[in-house]
Amino acid sequence: MSRQRVISPVVNLLRSPDGARDRQLLFGDAVNVTETQNGWSRIIADKDGYAGWVASDQLGTEVSDTHWITAPATHAYAQPDMKSPDRISLSFGSRVQVLSEQGRFLETELGFIPSVHAKRRETRFSDPVAVAELFLGTPYLWGGNSRLGLDCSGLVQAGLLACGLACPGDSSDQERELGKVLPAGTKPKRGDLLFWKGHVAWVFGENMLLHANAYHMDVTFEPMDQAIARIDKQGDGPVTSHKRL
Structure with missing residues (x-):
């Protein structure tokens, strides 16, 4: 195992060498390289423990970021x-x-x-929803983690990591690991998370969500009641959990 860092602006983290994208890494992200083969490196990302494959030439010597x-x-x-x-x-x-x-x-x-x-490097934001709001209008991108493109879990992770809070990369893991489940009927408040099967959204305010979604194909605001009805109608089911950090 060796220590390296990402040296390209945005790097796809793949399920297998030359395979499907699961997530992305950004310039300066520190990683542990666990295996190399034919120009590919299997890595584990420091920031969230996500493992996958990246092109070896997109990695370089680790330096101390400031x-x-x-x-x-x-x-x-x-x-x-x-x-x-x-x-x-x-x-x-x-x-x-x-x-x-x-x-x-x-x-x-x-x-x-x-x-x-x-x-x-020690600077932290205090409001993850305000961080997420910085990405308004960013195109939706499955597995995306940058200003060039984000998916729902990437938007949640960006907000939490910026506030110094641990956050996994996938919405299923986020639903399992983040916050506390609230009883049905609890009034949502800013900073809560709503989860569906395969989707997550920030509660921005009264009856308003902020999320990256494939329906609008960008990071956008959407009335909460409208989103809940739309997602159910399109076949993705009801809200599976309402959680508070």
């Missing part, structure tokens, strides 16, 4: 100047090592990142 990206997305520029060429884009949650501060920019191995888009 900051993480707290804007929905950012660019790394060739110079500490927003008019200089942009080299690469990074998503919320990506981890970088800052080498120096240059005015309004942070120097990293990738280039210069606006300092307003990153915080020190």
Whole structure:
């Protein structure tokens, strides 16, 4: 077993070498490599224990990150100047090592990142729903974990990890491991989670959900009663649990 990190902006975590995508990893995510074969590495992600396969050339030497990206997305520029060429884009949650501060920019191995888009590694948000709201309009993507695309469980995980709260990657595991089940008829409040078979949504406020869903194909608000009726009507059944963190 060896320690490495992700060195591409977004990396698909596959079920098998060259197989189906289960989740995604972001630049700077630390992993344990447990096996390599024919250009593929089987890894276990530090952030949630998710295991799968990634292309070996998307991994590199582990370094100590100092900051993480707290804007929905950012660019790394060739110079500490927003008019200089942009080299690469990074998503919320990506981890970088800052080498120096240059005015309004942070120097990293990738280039210069606006300092307003990153915080020190120990920084945590306090409201996971507010974090999820940053992703409004992000396209739905099965197994997605970045600003380029998210699924329902990816949106929940992004919010909780940003607040320093452990969260598995799949909605079935989230339903089993997160929070406490509330009795039927309990009035939902902001920050609760509603689960269906294969789906999860944040309670944003009174009769309002915030979720990444394949019906709207993006991260969106939807009236709670409307979503419950729609999901049942489309054949995915009723709410399976209402949980509070």
